[in-house]
Amino acid sequence: MQKKNKSENKKKTTNKASGIGFALWVVAALFILILFILNQNIIANNLKATGFFNKTGLKTPEFVEKAEEPETIQAERKNEVEPIGPVEIDLNSTVEKTTRTASPVKAQNETAKKQQQETIEVAKEKETAPKTEKAKAETRTEKKETVVKKEVSVATQSTKTMKLKLFFMTINSNGTVARKESVREMKKSDSPLVDAIHAVIAGPNATEEKAGCRTLVSNGTKLIGASVKNGIATLNFSGEFEFNEYGIEGLRGQLQQIVYTATAFPTVEGVQFLVDGEKKEYLGQEGVWIGTPLGRNSF
Structure with a gap:
């Protein structure tokens, strides 16, 4: 019991x-x-x-494909400068670019030479002009000095810099590839978007390399033209952009680098890719879709 x-x-x-x-x-x-x-x-x-x-090897669920990046993260990844206007940029025209980026030192030398010539002219006027004209000559000299100071000030402003957000790739300890953001200080220009894309193509600098950054953009790739209209940046690349030595992962990586760098600008929401001026549906033999503008949610 x-x-x-x-x-x-x-x-x-x-x-x-x-x-x-x-x-x-x-x-x-x-x-x-x-x-x-x-x-x-x-x-x-x-x-x-x-x-x-x-x-x-599993199929990506629909809610993962359509996942949107939190607004706080998107806001942090925006540049404070405008990219460019809706005007096509011809990067093969080096004359215009050279004119825009004239050396401040050269401008100062030309200003000094001009000032010296004007000083000689004023001295000649003083020798020949009556005493009653002395005050007028001094007034003209003061005006010319003011103009010279303004020209020097404009030349100095051309050396200002801007901070741009660039996106590279990094390989984690477990072998996975992920995006990595880098903020780089660059010389201020009229087309910061073009400067940013050029920097991504060229690859990380020494400091960025130490931080684990690398670029997956195909070797030999060149940016032929760029324009921004209605939130879409149309970027035209050379034929090298279509093939990547790292295969489909490399193609996806280089597209991510370009899209995230371009959409870091406040007025750019997506990127339409062109190859040698042509709009293509797929990139490379593996077939990565580029037929429509790609945004951050495309990856």
């Missing part, structure tokens, strides 16, 4: 412990589910950025 009671008590204790354990598992599952719902967009973005489903 005692053995029977002990057996029943032991069974009740086991059932009670099982019930408590099951309840704890239910609470934990609900807690995890709530966390997932609250952070669904962040989790989806991380899965999308790391290419988890592509690497495992």
Whole structure:
């Protein structure tokens, strides 16, 4: 009889412990589910950025494909400068570029030469002009000095710099490839978007390399032209851009670098790619879609 009671008590204790354990598992599952719902967009973005489903051979779920980057992160990744106007830029025209980037030292030398010539002319006027004209000559000299100061000031302003956000790629310790943002101080110009794309093509500098940055843009790629209109930057690249030595991952990587760098500007939402002036549906033999403008949500 005692053995029977002990057996029943032991069974009740086991059932009670099982019930408590099951309840704890239910609470934990609900807690995890709530966390997932609250952070669904962040989790989806991380899965999308790391290419988890592509690497495992699984089909990427629709909610991961359509995941939008949080507005706070998008705002942090915007440049404070405007890219360029809706005018096509011909990068083969070096004359105009050379004129815009004239050396401040050269401008100062020309100003000094001009000032010296004007000083000689004023001296000649003083020798031949009557005393009543002396005051007029001094007034003219003062005006000319003011003009010279303004010209020197304009030449000095051309040396101002700007900070641009560039995007490179980095290889993590587990072998995965991810984007890496870098803020680089560059000389201020009339077309910062073109300068930023050139910098990405050229690759990271020494400091950025130490931070693990690298570029996946195909060797020999050149930016032929660029324009921005209605939030879309149309970028025309040379034929080298169509093929990448790292295959499909390299093509996707170089597209991400260009798109994220371009959309760091406040008036650019997407990029339409052209190759040698032609609009193509796919990039490379592997077939990466570029037939429509690509934005940050495309990756």
